[in-house]
Amino acid sequence: MDHDVRGYLAELVDRARAILGEDLVGAYAAGSVGLGAYQPGRSDVDVALVAARPLGGAAKRALVDRLRHEALPCPARGLELVVYRRDVAASGTPEPGFEVELNTGATMPFRATYDPADRPEADGRFWYALDRSILRQSGLALLGPPAAEVFADPAPDDLLRLLVAALSWWLALPTPDGDGPAPGAEDAVLGACRSLVRFRDGVWLAKVDAGRRIAACGEGAELIGRAIAARRGGPPLGGVEARDFQRRVLDEIAGVH
Known part of the structure; x- marks a missing residue:
């Protein structure tokens, strides 16, 4: 893993833990980092956080405010962050099921979504369950139990x-x-x-x-x-x-x- 990305992920987890406290039960690098294929200058940094219970609006907004590129500069093209409840991550649901989603970076359009119902159909609702399947196989645990114990495959x-x-x-x-x-x-x-x-x-x-x-x-x-x-x-x-x-x-x- 790129040295700058390693330091960035450590700081991201520290900030998330400061906001969520004991409700943060896991943090996982997904995508190219998890699959061992990170390409500097091209790849995004994909992160999934897992929370013990539903997040309130204040916690969701705090995560966006503290983790967006303007507050924590991303060394990659951008950060794609998704937060799930642990029961959703373990359910194998094909639905998006997220608590909050954040896309942010120097060359990435900003997006903060606080409810799956607000995710435009045209942007695709299939990403999340596929990402959780990849996480189950190859997620890199930054905090918490191994990804295979947290995420489930769809049927x-x-x-x-x-x-x-x-x-x-x-x-x-x-x-x-x-x-x-x-x-x-x-x-x-x-x-x-x-x-x-x-x-x-x-x-x-x-x-x-x-x-x-x-x-x-x-x-x-x-x-x-x-x-x-x-x-x-x-x-x-x-x-x-x-x-x-x-x-x-x-x-x-x-x-x-």
């Missing part, structure tokens, strides 16, 4: 629906006309690879690792190779080719033949 049918929803959401994003360069398409392709690996093999991998696993099967190897290169500063993929690959993955996971 298999729910997980399948969530993967389909995520792929459908990516496909619904606007893309340039024609097959011109589509910045960000590499993440869509590699994210589709990660979903496909989870569907086939039952394991979550970092995006690049998932891409390599799918490419090793001979499926879209050339496109995946260019997607990995694009994450390192190479030219972006074409929009049409990326969407064609995503559709093939969606068809397999959704059972379309």
Whole structure:
């Protein structure tokens, strides 16, 4: 883990504990940090806090005020923080189920959401249960018990629906006309690879690792190779080719033949 990120996470946990006290039962690094794939200059810092009971409005606002980038500068592109009650984290629910959500950073649009009902449908409501599944497997405990003891997977049918929803959401994003360069398409392709690996093999991998696993099967190897290169500063993929690959993955996971 990057030294600056390590220090940042320690300070974040200290501030959260000062606000929540004994109600803070766990803090976990998720996403690329948890999966051992953090990429300075590109990756976000993803953190899940787990609270013993529902948070009041004052505690929610205090977390946002004390942890937002202006109060605690994030050394990465940004912080994506979600707070869950312990019973929700352990439930395996496919619903968002969060207490408060904070997105903040020097190059990240600010968002503070205090109730899942306020999360716009168009922004996707599938992220949270998928993230909790990744946390169960690979969450890095910064405070509290191991992540596998705190977070639960969704039921298999729910997980399948969530993967389909995520792929459908990516496909619904606007893309340039024609097959011109589509910045960000590499993440869509590699994210589709990660979903496909989870569907086939039952394991979550970092995006690049998932891409390599799918490419090793001979499926879209050339496109995946260019997607990995694009994450390192190479030219972006074409929009049409990326969407064609995503559709093939969606068809397999959704059972379309």
